[in-house]
Amino acid sequence: MKFKLVAISTIVLTLPFSIWLTKSVLSSPDIEVVSTYNLGTVSKGQIAVANLPVQNLGNAPLKVEAVSTSCGCTTAKLSPMTIPSGGKAILHVEYNSNAHEADRGAIERYVFISSNAPSERDLQIKFSVFVQENAASKPSPKVASR
Numbered sequence: 001m002k003f004k005l006v007a008i009s010t011i012v013l014t015l016p017f018s019i020w021l022t023k024s025v026l027s028s029p030d031i032e033v034v035s036t037y038n039l040g041t042v043s044k045g046q047i048a049v050a051n052l053p054v055q056n057l058g059n060a061p062l063k064v065e066a067v068s069t070s071c072g073c074t075t076a077k078l079s080p081m082t083i084p085s086g087g088k089a090i091l092h093v094e095y096n097s098n099a100h101e102a103d104r105g106a107i108e109r110y111v112f113i114s115s116n117a118p119s120e121r122d123l124q125i126k127f128s129v130f131v132q133e134n135a136a137s138k139p140s141p142k143v144a145s146r
Contacts, residue, residue: 029085030058031117039095039129044104048095048129054113056083063116067091070110073099074127078113097131104131 032055039048056062062083067076076093083089093111097103111125 027060028058029056029060029062029083029115029117031055031062031113031115031120031123032057033091033113033123033125035123036126036128037093039093039127041130041132042095042097043132044134045098047097050091050093050127052091052093052125054078054083054089054091056085056087058117059085061085062087064089064113065116066112066114068112070112071099073097073103074109074111076111091125093127095127095129097129104133106130 034052037050037052039050042048054064064078064081064083067078069076074093074095076091078089078091080089091111091113095107095109097107107129109127109129111127112122113125114122
């Protein structure tokens, strides 16, 4: 009799916690986005643009708390900031090759996304771009005289 009472008490006391734990584990957002993206080649002075899908593969709303970049030459905006279960948003990224005079050749910049996704609360996406000298601003090559 005492054993039955202890068993029933244990079940009654732990059941709400078990339900809560199961519900919170089974009901969570899951963010999916590329980890790297190549913006290609731009001439000095051009702006490289990318629009990337950000998906919520989970079964609860994905709430993006912040989107930031590693440098002022790069901007990023996500719309919408709350993505429903199974939904998608667009991450709009722009790199301004004219923001820094010294930017030439291979450049890497990062976009950071903070969200309520348990698997990746803070993720980063690496963007690469190759900035080539604008033909109009190149000095004329010297010609050797004989």
